Amino acid sequence: MSKYNKGNNDEYLLQNNLLGVSNQDDLTQAEALSFFVRNAEIEKGIYTIKGFSKRDFMAIHHHLFQDIYPFAGKFRDVNLSKGATVFCQFQFLDAYADSLFNQLKIEGNWETGEIAAKRLAYFKAELNMLHPFREGNGRTIRIFLAAYVKEKGYMWRYENMDTQVYLEAMIKSKQDESDLEKLLLTVLEPL
Numbered sequence: 001m002s003k004y005n006k007g008n009n010d011e012y013l014l015q016n017n018l019l020g021v022s023n024q025d026d027l028t029q030a031e032a033l034s035f036f037v038r039n040a041e042i043e044k045g046i047y048t049i050k051g052f053s054k055r056d057f058m059a060i061h062h063h064l065f066q067d068i069y070p071f072a073g074k075f076r077d078v079n080l081s082k083g084a085t086v087f088c089q090f091q092f093l094d095a096y097a098d099s100l101f102n103q104l105k106i107e108g109n110w111e112t113g114e115i116a117a118k119r120l121a122y123f124k125a126e127l128n129m130l131h132p133f134r135e136g137n138g139r140t141i142r143i144f145l146a147a148y149v150k151e152k153g154y155m156w157r158y159e160n161m162d163t164q165v166y167l168e169a170m171i172k173s174k175q176d177e178s179d180l181e182k183l184l185l186t187v188l189e190p191l
Contacts, residue, residue, distance in 0.1 A: 016070060017030075042143060049147045052147075054097050056144075061140045062074075064139065072136075075132045103123075109152070110153060113188055117182075121177040121181040124145060124184075128141060128173070161186075
């Protein structure tokens with residue numbers, strides 16, 4: 001069953017993966033293993049996140065998925081939706097991304113945990129609605145923002161979040177970020 005509503009994304013991934021895998025279970029398993037290895041390289045400092053620009057964001061996606069997908073690090077050229085959520089139309093990805101990454105660039109200091117949670121909720125929700133890649137958006141956004149949060153003086157304890165509560169807050173965040181903000185406040189620690 002396709003994770004996305006339109007465009008037969010799963011079928012596309014099966015036809016366009018670098019491993020020649022032709023069944024969804026095998027592709028899911030191969031992707032998970034490859035992601036685990038590439039993410040470990042980030043965690044161990046073998047691959048370093050150089051900054052927080054659009055180019056840096058795309059480079060993280062490329063690093064994480066380069067072994068699986070030829071589109072790693074490239075914005076999608078199709079529209080995607082999931083459930084009732086319609087993500088940014090592909091023809092507006094660059095303009096929307098430029099605006100978001102400019103906001104990240106000029107973002108002020110996060111003086112309190114409340115400010116950190118509010119701003120992280122905002123950027124998490126906006127990057128999720130951008131959803132620029134065919135696959136791997138959530139993982140790329142999480143890794144990118146975890147590094148950004150660290151630069152702002154906080155540690156995001158993502159692993160301490162209840163998955164279902166987090167997913168519900170993310171779905172609501174397209175209209176109201178308050179639940180996401182409250183949740184993030186419980187998992188942000190000052191460094």
